[in-house]
Amino acid sequence: SCPVAPASRSSQEVWESFSQCFTPAVKEVVEFAKSIPGFQTLSQHDQVMLLKSGTFQVLMVRFCSLFDPKERTVTFLNGQTYSLASLRALGMGSLLDAMFEFSEKLGSLCLEPDEMALFMAVVLVSADRSGIVEVGAVEQLQENLIKALRSLITSRRPDDSTLFPKLLLRLPDLRTLNNQHSDKLLAFRID
C-alpha cells in the first residue's frame, strides 16, 4: 500500500511484504507458460518440472523491466517500490546487484515486447532437464521456440548479426543467477 517503506514499518513487515510479492508473479508465469504454443502438449508432469526449474529465471527476465537504473529502485508487480538501499538492508544485496547487472546487459539489447516475451518462453523451456520424462518433446519445443526467436530478431534487424548470439548468452547468466539465489529465504507470517 505504500510505495516506499516508511520508517514506521518494521523491517520484518517490509520483509513479509517483499516475500508476498513473489506469489502473484509466480502465478503469472504459470499462466504465461500455458499460453506458449506447444507447452500444454507436454505431459503435465514435464510442464510442472519445467516451471519449477525455470520460473525463477523467467521472473529475473520479467523483473528487469521493473528496475530503474537512474533512481536505483525496484518496482514489484503489486505496485510497491523499494529503494535498492532498503532492500539491501533486508539482506538481498548480492541478488539485487546481480540483477541490476543482468538487467543492464539485457536492457542494452533493446528488445521489443514481443521479442522479450518469446525470449522468456525460450528461457522457460531451456530450464534444467532433471526430472523431465519426455526429454525429446521438450527439446523439440525448445528448438521450435529458438527458431521463432531467431527469425523474429533477424527479420527486424537484418544488419545486426550479433544480437541473437548476445541474447542466447544471457541464458547461462540466468542459470548462474538461479544457482546463486533461488535458495534465498523468504518469510510468510502465520496469523
Added chain:
Amino acid sequence: PKTHRVMTLADHISHIITQDFARNQ
C-alpha cells in the same frame, strides 16, 4: 507474537506451481 513460515524462494515457487496445477485438475 507473530510466527513465520520460512522457506526458500525455490520452495515457494514449487509450492505455488503445485497448488495451481492441483487446483486446475
